[in-house]
Amino acid sequence: MNRYKNTFKCLSLLKKGFFIPFVVLGDPNLIVSIKIIETLVNNGADAIEIGIPFSDPLADGPTIQKANQRALSNKYTISEYFSILKKIRKKYINLPIGLLIYANLVYNQGIEKFYLQCFNSGLDSVLIADVPIEESNVFYKTANRYQIKSIFICPPDVNDDLLLKIIKYSKGYIYLLSRSGITGIENSNILSSKNIINKIKSQSSIPIIQGFGISNIAQIQEIMLSGVSGIICGSVIINLIEKYLDNEIKMIQKIKELSILFKNTIKLI
Incomplete structure (x- = not known):
């Protein structure tokens, strides 16, 4: 089942864009984390991207770094995380569920075992944040064996050779960065490269999802005008978790x- 493709097809008919929130599993604890995911899915999320906590999330800014630390302080195991993911899949049969993880966690599990767990948990995709496409071959081949889609990040300054590789190997969607650097809403600069978007669209029908620094409806409206298929946002949600830690x-x-x-703001042009 290609949940991303099916969901995007339905959204396209309605002229609606993909809304993919990101949260760190276990932040602030597993029980509340599940409630947050359910709240997002029941109130507009078309897919969900879930981060597995890591001690050194290099691609992330202070907001998501602190979310990782809060989750890690609870000392949950990878097995517990996969158990929760399996329960989320059972509750939301048609929801695309993606995992964001760092390579050390995959290596610690063993690449084969990791992707088998992803398959058994009903996951749709995996994005390994610190593995560029040039170094992804072993992950990519293993993911394919277990019917897990590989998500690759497309930087705003991508050259043509790299872009062709991203288009060729991406499955599920292409993650287009709003800007270079790390995640977070502290830097509000949002770029929408119509040139890159047009090049992708000329060669593939895969959804283009833009992320990094998205925190308000004005940004979303500007981004959607560039022709992307939707947005990913995490820091703006995790800021709310941090702000109301004492008031669930x-x-x-x-x-x-x-x-x-x-x-309600994410509409296709």
């Missing part, structure tokens, strides 16, 4: 409101 009810309510607002 308000935290969930604020995340619900944000999810509804963002989903």
